[in-house]
Amino acid sequence: MIRLRFLHPGRHVWRVWRRRDDGLEETWVSFRRVAPRWEKIFSSTLDLIWLPNTPQPGHIQLSDEHGLITWHESRWATRIIIRLRGFPAAKQSLVVTTLLKAARFHLLEEE
Amino acid sequence: MPTGRATHSATISAAPQKVFDFLAEPTRATSFIPGLSRIHNVKPATPQPGQTWEYEFDWFGLVVSGNSKCTRSERPKVFEFQTITGNPSTWTYKIEPSGANSQVTLEVQYEIPGNVVARFASKPVFEKMNQDRAREIVSNLKTMLES
Numbered sequence: 001m002i003r004l005r006f007l008h009p010g011r012h013v014w015r016v017w018r019r020r021d022d023g024l025e026e027t028w029v030s031f032r033r034v035a036p037r038w039e040k041i042f043s044s045t046l047d048l049i050w051l052p053n054t055p056q057p058g059h060i061q062l063s064d065e066h067g068l069i070t071w072h073e074s075r076w077a078t079r080i081i082i083r084l085r086g087f088p089a090a091k092q093s094l095v096v097t098t099l100l101k102a103a104r105f106h107l108l109e110e111e
Numbered sequence: 112m113p114t115g116r117a118t119h120s121a122t123i124s125a126a127p128q129k130v131f132d133f134l135a136e137p138t139r140a141t142s143f144i145p146g147l148s149r150i151h152n153v154k155p156a157t158p159q160p161g162q163t164w165e166y167e168f169d170w171f172g173l174v175v176s177g178n179s180k181c182t183r184s185e186r187p188k189v190f191e192f193q194t195i196t197g198n199p200s201t202w203t204y205k206i207e208p209s210g211a212n213s214q215v216t217l218e219v220q221y222e223i224p225g226n227v228v229a230r231f232a233s234k235p236v237f238e239k240m241n242q243d244r245a246r247e248i249v250s251n252l253k254t255m256l257e258s
Contacts, residue, residue, distance in 0.1 A: 009167075010149070049142045070180070075173070087118065090254045098142040105149035105167070 010104035011036065013080075023067065023085030023094040028103065030078040036111060038071045038078065038103075045102035047097065069099070113223045115238050117245040120216040125256045127206045127213045131187035133203055135254055137164045137179070143251035145244065146170060158184045172190070196225050217249050 017027040043055040052063035059070040067084035082099060084092045123130055133139060135158040138150045149167040162181040167174055177197030183189050191203040200221035208216045219241065223234055 048136070048139055088254065088258045091258045094142060094251055094254055101141045101148055105151075108149075109151065 006056065011106060013100065013103040015100065019032060020089070024087060024089070024096055025084075026082045026096055026100075028080040028082070028100065030080065031076055032078065033076075034111075035073050035078055037107070038080070041102055041106050042069050042099060047108055049098060051095065113234070114220060115223050115241060116218065116220050117238070117241040118216065118218040119242070119245040119249045120214060121249045121253055122209055122216050123213045123253045123256055124211075125213055127187035130206050130213045130215055130252070130256060131190060131204075134252060135184060135190045137162070137181075137192075143255055144248050145251070148174070158190070160184055160213065163195075198222060215249060215252065217245050219239070219245055243253050 011030055011032060012029050013030040014067055015026055016029050017025075019025045039055045039057065039060065042060050046053040046060070046062065051066065051099075054061045054063070059068060060082070061068055064086065066086045069081070069082050071080045071081070077096050080097055080103065084095060087095065134143075137153050137158075140150055141147050147166065148169050150164050153162065153164040155162060158181060160181055160183060162184075164179050165176065166179055169174045169175075175197060177194055179192050179194050180245050181190075181192045182201070183191035183203070187206055189203065189205055191201065193202070194200045198221060200219055203216075203218045203220075205218070207216075212215045221241065223237060
């Protein structure tokens with residue numbers, strides 16, 4: 001039996017800004033009641049796709065100067081900024097899309 | 112029910128073991144399959160025949176969800192799974208050594224649904240969409256593994 005829904009069951013995360021120059025930069029906004037564990041969500045996703053990274057409170061540094069993920073919490077929302085560089089443009093797009101999927105769906109079962 | 116087949120092949124500059132290890136982890140598929148939003152509830156954790164997982168797919172704004180089951184896992188040659196709910200399909204990745212590289216072939220066999228999809232696309236359009244999707248998946252896999 002196929003199941004169809006018009007609304008996805010994940011977190012509410014929207015891409016609000018995107019710029020491409022020598023790298024790719026995107027800003028997302030997530031509206032939520034309780035902030036999820038972004039550090040674990042993004043770090044484990046990068047691990048999954050074999051991108052070494054160093055997680056810190058509030059940001060994650062990708063190894064070999066491949067970029068930075070930062071997030072800033074306010075009362076009802078989180079602003080997430082992704083900066084990728086050093087990869088081919090096609091890989092930057094795939095990685096940022098994977099991270100956006102993770103922001104919406106990864107580790108939902110823990111919340 | 113009529114069936115269709117989409118296939119695409121490419122050479123990837125990586126050893127077969129590396130290619131196999133990348134694509135045989137079900138949760139990693141969200142990084143190279145367009146529209147695949149989520150893989151979860153993977154049991155057991157290690158790839159093996161009988162391993163199952165749940166998927167959610169964004170199909171033009173509709174969320175399609177279902178279950179999949181690994182049917183073949185022969186490192187580093189073949190990884191195969193079936194979608195066992197939703198629209199039945201069989202996905203087979205074949206990896207053959209090509210010097211130091213790998214020749215990767217994805218073959219997807221699927222039933223052509225007469226109800227839901229037929230409302231949105233004719234059979235030739237549906238088949239072309241699936242062929243394009245197979246090409247995109249292999250291209251994405253190549254991008255993720257080569258750079």
